[in-house]
Amino acid sequence: EVQLVESGGGWVQPGRSLRLSCAASGFTLDDYTVHWVRQAPGKGLEWVAGINYNGGNFAYADSVKGRFTISRDDAKNSVYLQMSGLRAEDTALYYCVKDRAMITATYLESWGQGTSVTVSS
Amino acid sequence: IVLTQSPGTLSVSPGERVTLSCRASQTVSSRYLAWYQQKPGQSPRLLIYGASSRATGIPDRFAGSGSGTDFTLTISRLEPEDFAVYYCQQYGAASITFGPLTFGQGTRLEMK
Numbered sequence: 266e267v268q269l270v271e272s273g274g275g276w277v278q279p280g281r282s283l284r285l286s287c288a289a290s291g292f293t294l295d296d297y298t299v300h301w302v303r304q305a306p307g308k309g310l311e312w313v314a315g316i317n318y319n320g321g322n323f324a325y326a327d328s329v330k331g332r333f334t335i336s337r338d339d340a341k342n343s344v345y346l347q348m349s350g351l352r353a354e355d356t357a358l359y360y361c362v363k364d365r366a367m368i369t370a371t372y373l374e375s376w377g378q379g380t381s382v383t384v385s386s
Numbered sequence: 387i388v389l390t391q392s393p394g395t396l397s398v399s400p401g402e403r404v405t406l407s408c409r410a411s412q413t414v415s416s417r418y419l420a421w422y423q424q425k426p427g428q429s430p431r432l433l434i435y436g437a438s439s440r441a442t443g444i445p446d447r448f449a450g451s452g453s454g455t456d457f458t459l460t461i462s463r464l465e466p467e468d469f470a471v472y473y474c475q476q477y478g479a480a481s482i483t484f485g486p487l488t489f490g491q492g493t494r495l496e497m498k
């Protein structure tokens with residue numbers, strides 16, 4: 266069974282950093298593109314960042330570019346989201362999501378349960 | 387590409403047929419459009435990809451259609467478990483340039 270388990274969320278003050286982790290099981294992570302998608306309280310879905318199977322292709326939403334970094338460690342079957350310069354508007358539930366594709370970004374087959382990030386003073 | 391879903395909220399009864407709309411600001415190449423369902427307190431679930439292909443395990447009362455800039459999700463006979471928020475997502479450009487993926491703002495189906 267495909268499972269994605271996020272961790273690392275919590276409460277953080279504006280301007281600080283946080284690193285989210287996503288541990289995959291039931292499939293080989295380095296065969297797929299993986300994304301982070303967030304959902305602010307009571308709002309819709311917002312794609313944040315994605316990284317392809319070997320890390321050779323990646324992209325970020327304009328709202329996080331220059332502040333967030335996505336990476337992967339295939340030996341640990343994990344993907345990470347390093348978030349710095351956090352702002353109140355980054356407050357959201359962050360989902361780790363497995364893409365159908367390996368090289369590009371397409372549709373989102375499997376979703377984790379999410380980890381909550383709250384940015385507040 | 388900006389996706390606009392309508393209506394924002396739809397009040398319907400079980401057994402009814404409903405059609406949800408997703409309109410793109412530019413042509414979505416190769417019908418690269420997906421639909422997701424999100425129930426309260428749950429993660430989204432893939433329903434439809436490639437505009438009309440059902441994901442694994444999705445009942446055939448869910449049907450996607452459309453091309454170009456206009457896409458629809460039709461639920462032929464609403465079941466109680468179908469009351470949820472539905473999102474469309476395009477990946478036409480992302481399939482070439484790797485990002486961004488964009489979502490519509492969602493349509494909420496509520497019980498009348």
